[in-house]
Amino acid sequence: MAARTACRGAVRAPRGTVCMAMTGASLQGLRIVLVEPSHPGNIGAAARAMKVMGLRQLVLVNPRFFPDPEATALASGAEDILESAQVCADLDAALRGCHKVYGTSARDRRIHWPVCTAREAAGEILEALGTGDCALLFGRERTGLSNAELDRCQVLVHIPTVDEYHSLNLGQAVQVLAYELHLAVLALHPARIPQTVREKPAPVEEMEGFYGHLQQVLRRTGFLQPVREIRLMRRLRRLFDRAAPSQNEVNILRGMLTEMTRWATKVDKKDRDSF
């Protein structure tokens, strides 16, 4: 059944790419990631919401209580999802091997992140799963995802609510997304899934490596000044996320950064005081 690749090395599901386009869409490669859930009941409710809609990979980042009898009680028939859940110490581990990360957000953040509705997201995620594993993040009950966590998401997913009250319970939010994903599977005819001619996008950890490298080089050049560093890096992330570079392309980009550094420092070596 669902391979538990979440927190182990950069394991990629071999079934991810070609076969899906031929045999019909599936949600197998999708991780539902709950970030620091406080209430074990919500973990159980999420597991049940997932199972009923055909989702299997639950990943818990630093849960307050888990395992917990309340989670088991609320799972009510979906205990297998809880038993195979991956518990991770941090988000990096939870996202390892994923090539696309979606984050749910109640607040309106559309200035900095591309936002889509739950319904739009479902179709997109299903398509992205054709290329490799994906993650869908849900934040803490009270405070949601932090900005640093949202920075790891290429797309924000918004569940439309009334303006006056938009506090969806965590289990309910998982239910709505799981429901939309299941409907997207039902609606998709295999023939309508586009055959991918594009290279598979690089996994998140490779993108993080690139962003770290870029940031480091830009700091050294003086381009990133502390006051605008966060905003600029966020902007650059959005830009490169849209391009969804392949592993090959990430290698080229990093090669450029390395070459630039070498260029800038070859004189430097003679004159170490310069920097």
Place this chain on the structure above:
Amino acid sequence: MAARTACRGAVRAPRGTVCMAMTGASLQGLRIVLVEPSHPGNIGAAARAMKVMGLRQLVLVNPRFFPDPEATALASGAEDILESAQVCADLDAALRGCHKVYGTSARDRRIHWPVCTAREAAGEILEALGTGDCALLFGRERTGLSNAELDRCQVLVHIPTVDEYHSLNLGQAVQVLAYELHLAVLALHPARIPQTVREKPAPVEEMEGFYGHLQQVLRRTGFLQPVREIRLMRRLRRLFDRAAPSQNEVNILRGMLTEMTRWATKVDKKDRDSF
């Protein structure tokens, strides 16, 4: 999947088109009726699920415990829905004044009742509300609605699930329907759905300016060697074209190139032979 006859009735227009001739369609006249709920937590969860999607009328038929602190705890901000909830001794009282009754059912009852999906139902209910009050029934946690109760429904509503496990929690079922109803309302007012704000992509001449600049810098660094220059630049063009940078983003990218050049050449100025 077996053909699922959409809800009976003459009018079956796609949502968001002409069918909603009346303007300002609202969910005001819709009663969410929970029949003999056992767990007060589910009543609270249902209230929250309703409020977040703009539903207000909760009707409880013979609830096992109500009011109850657990219901209040789970309502979490939707206590007003609980306070105004109507408690009825039987279904007759709950349905009084309604002109159309919809019943949710997990089991496959389409032989005896017309069945529609949650999504189809949402559009229909919204339309029916234009004529008068309606009710949407949810059955007991374990056994759902009895046949006698289903007899009171003109249409059954089915939430699609996987075949192996279709046990939606009561609160989750209310959430899915409330969500679909809210989307049906939004479909009549598309402007309310948040749109991703994307800056306009930079014009081609700006992109050419960027590619020229990039090429020049990469040549100086030694990254572009004649033998692979054409292929590499082509590859970089494809990568950045996918991202479709805005004018602002092109400025940022060129600013980076300028800063890198300045960094690399500030020592160079002292030592012109280096290049």
